[in-house]
Amino acid sequence: MIDSEEAARAWFETAPGFDGQARERLELLAVRLREENARQNLVAAPTLESVWQRHFADSAQLLTHVPRETRSWLDLGSGAGFPGLVIGILRPNLRVHLVESRNRRIDWLERMRSELGLDRVQVAGSRLELVETFPSHVISARAFAPMPKLLDLSARFSTIDTTWVLPKGRSAAQELQELRGWRHKFHVEQSLTDPSAGLIVGTLIGRKKVKRT
Template sequence: MIGDEAAAKAWLRTLPACDDLAIERLERLVALLREENARQNLVSEASLEQVWQRHIADSAQLLTHVPRETSPWLDLGTGAGFPGLVVATLLPETEVRMIESRARRVDWLERARCDLGLDSAVVIGERLENVPAFTAKVISARAFAPLERLLALSARFSTSDTHWLLPKGRSAVQELRDLRKWRHMFHVEQSLTDPDAGIIVGTLAGRKGTST
């Protein structure tokens, strides 16, 4: 378990994608986040005291569940940039599409993307319902919507081969238990940054009662 800031930075160094340049970019992202948080409430002030554990490592742990070359990566409701900006920073050659509808956060994401030189990342400033469908190889969402609604909104971006990575905090097990309308191969992985949190991981076959 990653229990503090030092442990978070040490763990990040174990990732194949995390070289010296990646660490520099992550440090720059943290600096940009602190600066922007003074202008708009991207994350809680308390969480900034543990930013490497609570936001950077918490996002980066998703990379351990998919092959490194998997692309495009679709991040729903990216908000402050987690996990989308962290994934794009660690995998700069990967096409990461970040969907966010709130104008001020879209502006923040675009400025951060440009500052960090993340040329393969794309910020889509639309409501998810208005985004034209495309096939994503990875779909992530952190605190975006309850699982049933999340799937209803975003299953059109998925095939049976798409990897779903859904940090759900303490509700992970219960949300998966309550999922009735979908054929899936989801399971819950323990979060590395919070002993009480889980990540729903797996693939989706479609709604029950429909063909694949």
């Protein structure tokens, strides 16, 4: 379990894609996040004291659940940039699409994408409903919407080969148990950064057919 800043930094030393450049980019992101959080509430203020654990490692752990050959990543409701910016830093050759509809956060994501030199990260500054459909190898969403709404809005970006990685906190098992109307191969994985949190991971097959009587 990654239960401290020291543990998070130690975990990153053996994480795939972590090198000197990734370290520098994450250090810069931490500085800019603290500065920007004084202007707009990107993250809960107390979590700035444990940013490597609460935001960086919490985001990077998603990479342990996706295929290494992944080429595209769709992050819904990117907000402060977690997990999307961290994924872009650790996998600079991966095409990462960040979807965010709030103007001030769009500006923040664009500035960070540019300053961090993440040329393959793209910001879609729009409501998800207005984003043009394209197939993505991975779909992530951190605190975006409950499962039924999430799937209703984003299933069109998914194929049978798409991996979904959805941090769901304490509600993961309950949300998955209560999910109706979809055929899927989802399961819950334990979060590495929070003993009470879970990740919903797996593939989506499609909607269940309604039986006509």
